[in-house]
Amino acid sequence: MQTGTGWCGHCSRIRQSKQPPRECAGCGQVRRHAGLGLCTACWQKHPDRPFITAANLRDRLADPPPWLVDFAGHLAARHCASRACTMISSLGRLLEDGHPNHPQALLDRARRPGRSMGSLARALEDYLTQRALALPTDHADRLAAGRRRRRIEAAPLPLRPxxxxxxxxxxxxxxxxxxxxxxxxxxxxxxxxxxxxxxxxRFLTDHCGKHD
Known part of the structure; x- marks a missing residue:
């Protein structure tokens, strides 16, 4: 509690005033800026945004992977800036979770359970396998095994073996x-x-009465 105000230290802190709207360097409209002299809309689609996000992540990590910024370029060439930044942020959470961060372990942790391994895991697999940093996952084999299992289970029970x-x-x-x-x-x-x-x-069972 601060003496004289009756407020706590957080509430007594002087707030930083927002900068007034000014002309955007991208679209020319007078708006509040998000970065690099750009309004939020222009900043969201700026092509340098994934590289800036990756560089900030690299500076924040104690032991960043040497391929991090190059991976940002891999994402930027295949996705819009916002999507690439989202995947870099997801990668950052994996790099900071306290588990081993060598490429193969990172790829295994990025993979989601279910039929889709997730866009980040697919991008990591493409990037790391092309550069011989990791082996491909067995995701395609798992999907194929699931398709075979569903076809077998759809057969009539007497003929399923x-x-x-x-x-x-x-x-x-x-x-x-x-x-x-x-x-x-x-x-x-x-x-x-x-x-x-x-x-x-199914035809043998339903129409011909054959059960063996």
Whole structure:
């Protein structure tokens, strides 16, 4: 409590007055400025904004990754300035969470659970794998395994073990092709084959009375 005012120290502090509106260097309109002599609207889309955000993050970190500003350029070339800054801020939270910050661990923590790994994880994966800083995630394999599982579970229960055995056979054949260096089946080919077998199993059960 401050003597003479009856207020606490925070309330007794002299407030900094806001700067009056002035002409924006970008659009020329008289508005309050957000940075670099620009109004908020012009500042939000300024192309240097992701680099400034990355530089501020680098200066704030005790041990910033050497590729941080270059990654900002990677984002700026593929996203609008606001979107790039949002992803850099999300990356900053990961870099400051107290966990290991080498590229592979960072990529694993950036990945979201579910069918979409998230835009930050996708951008990190593209950037880090192109520069041989990290290995690709198994996200595509997880999605493919989920699609196969849904097709198998959609088959009638009496014939589901046979559909499962067919799926396992396709995966074993692909493994042999990979080891032999021949052309393996792609995930989309396996998905199409399982969908056909699923529909055939439904037809046998519903229209032909076949249950084995």
């Amino acid at each position: 046979q559909v499962q055995a067919f799926s396992d056979s396709l995966l074993r054949a692909r493994g042999r092709a990979l080891r032999a260096g021949t052309l393996p089946r792609a995930d989309i080919t396996i998905d199409a084959a399982l969908a056909i077998v699923r529909d055939f199993a």
